[in-house]
Amino acid sequence: MKIAVLPGDGIGPEVTAEAVAVLESLALPGLTLFSGDVGGAAYHRHGVPLPDETLEVARVADAILFGAVGDPACDALERHLRPEQAILGLRKHLGLFANLRPARVFAGLEHLSPLRTDIAGGLDLLIVRELTGDVYFGAKGQRVTDDGEREGWDAMSYAEHEVRRIAHVAFRAAAVSGQPLTSVDKANVLETSQLWRDVVIEVAAEYPGVTLDHMYVDNAAMQVVSHPDRFGVVLTGNLFGDILSDLASAAVGSIGLLPSASLGERQTAHGTYGLYEPIHGSAPDIAGQGKANPMATILSAAMMLRHSFGREDDAVRIEAAVARTLADGILGGDLGGSHGTAAIGAAVRERL
Ligand SMILES: NC(=O)c1ccc[n+]([C@@H]2O[C@H](COP(=O)([O-])OP(=O)(O)OC[C@H]3O[C@@H](n4cnc5c(N)ncnc54)[C@H](O)[C@@H]3O)[C@@H](O)[C@H]2O)c1
Ligand SMILES: CC(C)[C@H](C(=O)O)[C@@H](O)C(=O)O
Numbered sequence: 261m262k263i264a265v266l267p268g269d270g271i272g273p274e275v276t277a278e279a280v281a282v283l284e285s286l287a288l289p290g291l292t293l294f295s296g297d298v299g300g301a302a303y304h305r306h307g308v309p310l311p312d313e314t315l316e317v318a319r320v321a322d323a324i325l326f327g328a329v330g331d332p333a334c335d336a337l338e339r340h341l342r343p344e345q346a347i348l349g350l351r352k353h354l355g356l357f358a359n360l361r362p363a364r365v366f367a368g369l370e371h372l373s374p375l376r377t378d379i380a381g382g383l384d385l386l387i388v389r390e391l392t393g394d395v396y397f398g399a400k401g402q403r404v405t406d407d408g409e410r411e412g413w414d415a416m417s418y419a420e421h422e423v424r425r426i427a428h429v430a431f432r433a434a435a436v437s438g439q440p441l442t443s444v445d446k447a448n449v450l451e452t453s454q455l456w457r458d459v460v461i462e463v464a465a466e467y468p469g470v471t472l473d474h475m476y477v478d479n480a481a482m483q484v485v486s487h488p489d490r491f492g493v494v495l496t497g498n499l500f501g502d503i504l505s506d507l508a509s510a511a512v513g514s515i516g517l518l519p520s521a522s523l524g525e526r527q528t529a530h531g532t533y534g535l536y537e538p539i540h541g542s543a544p545d546i547a548g549q550g551k552a553n554p555m556a557t558i559l560s561a562a563m564m565l566r567h568s569f570g571r572e573d574d575a576v577r578i579e580a581a582v583a584r585t586l587a588d589g590i591l592g593g594d595l596g597g598s599h600g601t602a603a604i605g606a607a608v609r610e611r612l
């Protein structure tokens with residue numbers, strides 16, 4: 261079990277340390293951890309946010325545990341040198357087009373949600389976010405128009421094959437879980453979304469057992485907080501999925517609770533090759549203070565054991581330990597408590 265640990269910036273190293281400690285406490289056979297520099301940390305040391313050595317470390321591993329990247333000191337750099345290019349580059353270079361972001365209110369933990377408890381109780385959804393296309397990876401730039409005005413532009417596009425392969429991931433997830441599938445787009449305005457919707461309808465013909473509906477993204481944002489029980493699997497593009505997943509995390513209670521798996525087609529001897537990271541960023545406002553909630557990263561490690569190593573029992577064990585820790589009132593500042601990163605990590609390990 262070869263795992264590349266890429267801690268990154270800000271709270272990234274703090275939260276990955278706790279997830280690594282959880283993995284180490286499980287006595288996993290042949291567990292081998294190696295690390296690499298990414299993000300601002302890599303820029304400061306190597307002059308680039310994603311050094312070739314790091315990409316190589318990621319490639320030879322069976323799975324990657326990623327913390328977060330982002331450093332305000334780097335925000336004025338040319339875009340290709342900014343820390344965020346590390347995670348975008350890893351996703352693209354490694355072909356990790358399918359991003360799974362589960363958001364669920366554990367039974368008995370409805371009080372952690374800012375939603376009314378009867379509404380929060382219905383929140384159990386899986387966002388399937390396309391991760392290597394869309395406006396994120398289109399041509400972009402700034403120019404001066406004929407009128408002498410500055411203009412910024414970003415091209416949004418999806419090729420048919422990109423929509424088709426992520427749609428299959430979402431339909432398979434819906435078929436296995438028996439949940440309905442909602443495809444979220446903006447087909448009333450965007451041609452990219454019209455093609456998205458047309459292709460999703462074509463793919464649906466191969467999954468007659470799955471109930472499919474389509475929703476515009478603005479309506480979806482509203483329904484996630486007003487009627488979360490309407491959603492099972494949510495299929496969407498890169499940009500909409502980014503925004504909807506932060507929204508879903510707030511509805512659960514905190515962005516410090518939401519994990520993710522980024523998968524492609526590559527299989528290893530153990531399972532599906534993938535990158536696992538919390539959905540949050542480097543949180544510069546609390547970095548270095550031992551305040552970050554490590555649960556999202558710990559739950560990402562659980563997803564790694566499930567998808568990349570076929571260890572469902574260990575994954576469930578970690579998820580149950582996190583739920584028990586929350587139920588016992590061991591809460592970070594993000595959830596109105598006063599427990600720090602190390603205390604939360606230790607509490608989860610005690611409950612494994
Ligand atoms: N995948 C990634 O590496 C990733 C994801 C999102 C943002 N970013 C980057 O992170 C930097 C900061 O971005 P941002 O402030 O918009 O988003 P952020 O997710 O870092 O933080 C948003 C808010 O949530 C809080 N927060 C986040 N994670 C938390 C945790 N585990 N425990 C407690 N509180 C937590 C922060 O303190 C902050 O108030 C930027 O450079 C951004 O580009 C990186
Ligand atoms: C840091 C940024 C590039 C990234 C994204 O937009 O995908 C982040 O917000 C995320 O959700 O993983």
Ligand SMILES: [Mg+2]
Pocket residue numbers: 502503506539
């Ligand atoms: Mg995001």
